[in-house]
Amino acid sequence: MSETEPGVLARVRLGHEERVVALLRERGALSRAELGTLSALSRSTLSDIVGALLARGAVVVTTPESAGRKRPPGRPAELLTLNPHSGQTLGLDFGHRRVHVAVANAAQEVIGTAALGYARSTSWQRRLEIACGLVDSLRTGLGPLNGVGVGVTGPVGPAPERSKHVTALVDAIGERFGVPVSVDNNTRLAALAEMLRGAGKGFSDVVYTRLSDGVGGGIVVGGRLLRGARGSAGEIGHVPVEPAGRPCPCGGRGCLETVASVPAVVAASGADDLPSALQALEEGAPDAVAAFDRAGRALGFALASVCNTVNPARIVVGGEVAVPRVLAAAEAALAAHLPPAQRLPAHPAALGDEVGALGALALVAHDSPLLIGYPGGQGRGEDES
Amino acid sequence: MSETEPGVLARVRLGHEERVVALLRERGALSRAELGTLSALSRSTLSDIVGALLARGAVVVTTPESAGRKRPPGRPAELLTLNPHSGQTLGLDFGHRRVHVAVANAAQEVIGTAALGYARSTSWQRRLEIACGLVDSLRTGLGPLNGVGVGVTGPVGPAPERSKHVTALVDAIGERFGVPVSVDNNTRLAALAEMLRGAGKGFSDVVYTRLSDGVGGGIVVGGRLLRGARGSAGEIGHVPVEPAGRPCPCGGRGCLETVASVPAVVAASGADDLPSALQALEEGAPDAVAAFDRAGRALGFALASVCNTVNPARIVVGGEVAVPRVLAAAEAALAAHLPPAQRLPAHPAALGDEVGALGALALVAHDSPLLIGYPGGQGRGEDES
Numbered sequence: 001m002s003e004t005e006p007g008v009l010a011r012v013r014l015g016h017e018e019r020v021v022a023l024l025r026e027r028g029a030l031s032r033a034e035l036g037t038l039s040a041l042s043r044s045t046l047s048d049i050v051g052a053l054l055a056r057g058a059v060v061v062t063t064p065e066s067a068g069r070k071r072p073p074g075r076p077a078e079l080l081t082l083n084p085h086s087g088q089t090l091g092l093d094f095g096h097r098r099v100h101v102a103v104a105n106a107a108q109e110v111i112g113t114a115a116l117g118y119a120r121s122t123s124w125q126r127r128l129e130i131a132c133g134l135v136d137s138l139r140t141g142l143g144p145l146n147g148v149g150v151g152v153t154g155p156v157g158p159a160p161e162r163s164k165h166v167t168a169l170v171d172a173i174g175e176r177f178g179v180p181v182s183v184d185n186n187t188r189l190a191a192l193a194e195m196l197r198g199a200g201k202g203f204s205d206v207v208y209t210r211l212s213d214g215v216g217g218g219i220v221v222g223g224r225l226l227r228g229a230r231g232s233a234g235e236i237g238h239v240p241v242e243p244a245g246r247p248c249p250c251g252g253r254g255c256l257e258t259v260a261s262v263p264a265v266v267a268a269s270g271a272d273d274l275p276s277a278l279q280a281l282e283e284g285a286p287d288a289v290a291a292f293d294r295a296g297r298a299l300g301f302a303l304a305s306v307c308n309t310v311n312p313a314r315i316v317v318g319g320e321v322a323v324p325r326v327l328a329a330a331e332a333a334l335a336a337h338l339p340p341a342q343r344l345p346a347h348p349a350a351l352g353d354e355v356g357a358l359g360a361l362a363l364v365a366h367d368s369p370l371l372i373g374y375p376g377g378q379g380r381g382e383d384e385s
Numbered sequence: 386m387s388e389t390e391p392g393v394l395a396r397v398r399l400g401h402e403e404r405v406v407a408l409l410r411e412r413g414a415l416s417r418a419e420l421g422t423l424s425a426l427s428r429s430t431l432s433d434i435v436g437a438l439l440a441r442g443a444v445v446v447t448t449p450e451s452a453g454r455k456r457p458p459g460r461p462a463e464l465l466t467l468n469p470h471s472g473q474t475l476g477l478d479f480g481h482r483r484v485h486v487a488v489a490n491a492a493q494e495v496i497g498t499a500a501l502g503y504a505r506s507t508s509w510q511r512r513l514e515i516a517c518g519l520v521d522s523l524r525t526g527l528g529p530l531n532g533v534g535v536g537v538t539g540p541v542g543p544a545p546e547r548s549k550h551v552t553a554l555v556d557a558i559g560e561r562f563g564v565p566v567s568v569d570n571n572t573r574l575a576a577l578a579e580m581l582r583g584a585g586k587g588f589s590d591v592v593y594t595r596l597s598d599g600v601g602g603g604i605v606v607g608g609r610l611l612r613g614a615r616g617s618a619g620e621i622g623h624v625p626v627e628p629a630g631r632p633c634p635c636g637g638r639g640c641l642e643t644v645a646s647v648p649a650v651v652a653a654s655g656a657d658d659l660p661s662a663l664q665a666l667e668e669g670a671p672d673a674v675a676a677f678d679r680a681g682r683a684l685g686f687a688l689a690s691v692c693n694t695v696n697p698a699r700i701v702v703g704g705e706v707a708v709p710r711v712l713a714a715a716e717a718a719l720a721a722h723l724p725p726a727q728r729l730p731a732h733p734a735a736l737g738d739e740v741g742a743l744g745a746l747a748l749v750a751h752d753s754p755l756l757i758g759y760p761g762g763q764g765r766g767e768d769e770s
Binding site for chain 1: 589606612617638686687689691697698723727
């Protein structure tokens with residue numbers, strides 16, 4: 001029985017190493033201090049693990065500049081990343097009218113992005129051809145591919161419950177690239193991207209919502225996307241905000257979307273489109289002011305529900321309706337409905353139209369944090385450390 | 386570089402074994418089919434792992450009867466559990482007026498329970514002495530202790546933010562028993578127990594709420610408690626249900642607790658206490674009917690928010706206010722505010738007053754799923770397989 005003790009210890013040690021590699025895969029470049037906080041490992045354990053990973057060439061040292069960060073004045077500039085040569089990931093975001101594509105190396109640095117529009121009636125086959133053309137233009141001879149993340153509109157449940165076109169798209173992408181493919185709703189992927197690279201950077205518990213043609217959302221808990229039993233967690237647009245409110249196309253009633261989407265604020269403003277509604281708000285037209293304030297109050301009420309349910313550290317709001325007046329009204333409603341210790345500001349989203357593709361990139365590491373990312377098998381070893 | 390491939394494979398294999406052991410630690414006795422579903426491992430992988438665990442004596446075969454289940458007629462009766470002799474766990478639930486104690490073996494079979502009341506003013510030192518007396522009466526010479534789970538009233542945040550009395554209690558219990566101690570809010574622990582042993586059994590995504598002197602709750606996502614950035618996830622009692630509702634002691638306004646707690650329904654019924662309010666409801670007194678219906682509608686509205694946020698597979702409602710009329714009104718409101726595919730019934734809770742202590746027991750495995758439970762180190766090996 002004396003072999004059992006070292007066996008258990010070795011098992012624990014591997015778990016720690018996996019945790020460090022998973023964090024670097026998921027978050028990109030991190031300082032030793034950030035790694036220590038996120039991994040909750042002791043300084044000496046972390047130092048042993050990082051030393052072994054550096055010696056194997058699995059991890060390399062980089063500088064804040066090359067990782068796209070400002071160099072803090074007077075502080076040592078060392079960041080750790082996975083070896084960027086150990087493979088690339090691809091993110092594809094299929095919107096209703098446009099596909100966005102992004103490519104990153106294993107250090108989670110974005111190498112390139114591209115986008116191209118199509119008609120809403122475009123077939124999935126054709127959308128995929130367009131995406132592959134963009135990918136080819138970005139990936140000219142740039143090494144092995146580790147995985148592809150895909151964003152789509154509409155709900156994405158567990159594999160057996162997915163719609164046929166999502167399953168067919170995932171299968172076609174897997175055949176085309178010969179690597180694992182992960183898929184999720186693109187608003188949920190936007191939440192992941194805002195957590196990793198945008199207004200939620202530095203936080204692991206983030207609630208994201210987007211007020212656009214519809215109202216969608218995504219929730220990150222402990223750095224992981226919350227998906228739910230059937231894939232419909234984070235449907236913040238359908239949180240009820242008015243007990244006797246209007247019927248919603250979802251089949252519910254009084255949902256946030258019925259008062260805070262673009263069509264809802266445009267109609268309540270008495271305007272023809274969003275630019276004229278925003279113009280009317282600017283000019284202080286009472287109907288427009290009331291419409292945007294009502295949207296903001298409803299947003300705050302819904303976010304208070306979400307905060308009591310998942311207790312995030314950061315709230316991020318994106319979409320065309322998320323103008324400062326709406327965010328201010330939301331914060332006032334949040335303050336009215338939450339205990340003082342739980343109140344949070346509503347931060348505007350920081351990423352642009354490529355947010356879904358950036359989230360799709362991140363999905364590759366998110367959905368397989370432990371099984372890929374060890375570069376040793378591809379011929380890079382101690383000589384690079 | 387050729388050593389790297391087997392290294393990665395061994396790592397993956399250990400992860401799979403850890404997953405099987407963690408499931409047996411967390412869920413108690415499981416059939417091979419249940420283990421297959423919960424672990425998402427292939428039949429052949431699972432068979433290899435279970436074979437190795439049986440050979441080491443870490444896992445044993447048991448029957449549904451000895452695991453407290455009905456034996457399904459005509460089906461093979463084999464269940465797997467961790468070796469029950471590999472250690473016990475202890476659950477202590479400190480309520481405002483009573484402590485509940487439960488002891489389980491490593492196979493998650495409850496060996497004994499006990500409870501004793503105290504005055505609300507009783508000091509923490511004295512409460513702990515009372516609990517230890519009950520523990521001594523249950524654990525006469527019954528082998529090693531693996532850990533203690535503790536339930537307390539009020540919020541329990543991450544360790545640095547805990548109240549002094551919670552920290553002192555955890556430290557005192559750790560000193561007394563010399564094993565790791567986990568602590569959480571006892572309503573959240575009730576959610577864990579209902580998921581594992583009660584009305585949520587068989588589900589991994591469960592929303593639990595309790596309508597009692599206050600209204601509390603707990604959320605289980607993928608078999609894990611949702612705690613939130615500062616420990617206040619699952620505060621379903623403070624989900625707002627009325628935009629212009631009454632101020633709540635929490636500092637918010639229009640919270641579910643302001644209409645669905647015992648004091649709220651008693652006051653709105655015009656009664657002196659809950660039994661007379663329930664009697665008035667029974668007799669069809671209009672004020673009482675309106676009070677309970679309003680509580681149920683508010684519960685359904687709040688649960689619709691929670692469902693859109695975390696998308697559970699099962700809803701469980703406990704507490705003295707959760708009478709059939711309230712659950713029926715809640716289900717009607719849930720149906721009004723959710724898309725048809727997401728609608729769920731509100732199941733009454735199945736466990737009694739010991740629910741918090743049962744959840745505290747389960748917390749030991751929940752908070753350290755990978756690091757304990759291997760019995761090899763205690764001298765039980767292949768000879769027991």
